[in-house]
Amino acid sequence: MAETAKTAESANQQDDGRRAARAERKAAKLAREIGAFGKAHGGVEGHLAHLGQMGTRIVLVGEDGAWGDLVAPSHAVAESAAGKAGLTLHEAFDGEFAAKVRTGPYEWSRMAGIQVGGH
Numbered sequence: 086m087a088e089t090a091k092t093a094e095s096a097n098q099q100d101d102g103r104r105a106a107r108a109e110r111k112a113a114k115l116a117r118e119i120g121a122f123g124k125a126h127g128g129v130e131g132h133l134a135h136l137g138q139m140g141t142r143i144v145l146v147g148e149d150g151a152w153g154d155l156v157a158p159s160h161a162v163a164e165s166a167a168g169k170a171g172l173t174l175h176e177a178f179d180g181e182f183a184a185k186v187r188t189g190p191y192e193w194s195r196m197a198g199i200q201v202g203g204h
Contacts, residue, residue: 108162115155115166119145123170126151130185132178133163143167144178150187
């Protein structure tokens with residue numbers, strides 16, 4: 086029975102190791118994407134928004150007003166990615182930070198379409 090417990094413990098440790106390695110790879114990939122966005126838009130700031138079981142959204146706002154987002158499988162992975170990328174995080178998406186976002190015709194038409202039941 087003791088050997089069975091050790092084998093199960095060893096399997097759990099291997100699974101934990103695989104999960105941790107997968108999370109680390111995902112954080113590194115997200116950090117590269119954040120860096121590329123920042124490079125393309127003169128710098129970048131961000132905000133982490135919980136999506137529940139789906140994970141955490143990393144909202145990105147470039148210095149030029151461009152915006153985008155990425156989704157991490159967990160809040161821990163999102164925080165890790167932000168840290169690796171050197172992303173300045175805001176506690177809330179409001180005030181001066183939200184005012185940096187520049188929207189174009191596409192966004193306005195999508196918002197209007199949703200309001201009136203369109204597209």
